[in-house]
Amino acid sequence: MADYKSLDLTEDPFIDNSIFRYQFGEYTPQNGTNINDTVPIKINIEMTDSFFKPSKAYIQVEGRLQAASGASYADIDVVTLTHNGIMHLFDRMAYDLSGQNIETVNNLGQATTMLGMLKYSNDFQLAEGLNQLWYKDTVTDANLTTNVGFTVRQAYIIKKPTTKGTFSFCIPLNHIFGFCEDYTKVIYGFKHTLTLQRKNDNDAIFRSAAAAIGKVNLTKVSLWMPYVTPSDEARLTLNTIIKNK
DSSP, X not given: OOOOGGGOTTSOOOOOOOEEEEXXXXXXXXXXXXXXXXXXXXXXXXXXXXXXXXXXXXXXXXXXXXXXXXXXXXXXXXXXXXXXXXXXXXXXXXXXXXXXXXXXXXXXXXXXXXXXXXXXXXXXXHHHGGGGTOOOOSSSSOOTTTOHHHHHHHHHHTSOSSSTTEEEEEEEXXXXXXXXXXXXXXXXXXXXXXXXXXXXXXXXXXXXXXXXXXXXXXXXXXXXXXXXXXXXHHHHHHHHHHHTO
């Protein structure tokens, strides 16, 4: 049956005035954490009196791909990060609320790649895929002539005019956790903990046999979490609900 609501020119528009402000806060790993060690990286949000929205949160990962010797790769070197390569730098990721595990994803690179193949269209890849390093290979080998996806990623990371090999990618939590797709409302009254388990770089680097062995040195891992400031009217309603719980 056709839906004629979209053709109803007399219906009054709905304007949601319940939100006064919507902004992001940046949260970083615990002090002393070496984000290049294969140890758990924990990012905590201790505040329990704010309205957070994990479904719109994302992690920002910055670093540099270079030869194992520490030298920079040249423009002609046939090497780059793999498709969905940031996820291949981590073995596991978990999300907890006040110590209660909500979701854990193991084999992070493989799991997110398989799910992404089902939900991301080619239009998404072309329009915004490079923001999170989602640009698929077109053949199975590292080849600048025949592998379009590899060539795009190599140009983006290795051939850049600034410091070669540096990168900064933003990965939405809904790329990783199913609950961020299923539950899109705010969360109140809980501490949030994001745990990332670093792994070696073997699955994150794609190179030809002629290219020098590489390494990835991470310089930043942070969580950007949106928090909502309700309008005065909405806050009064929410305060009543919270007090009655």
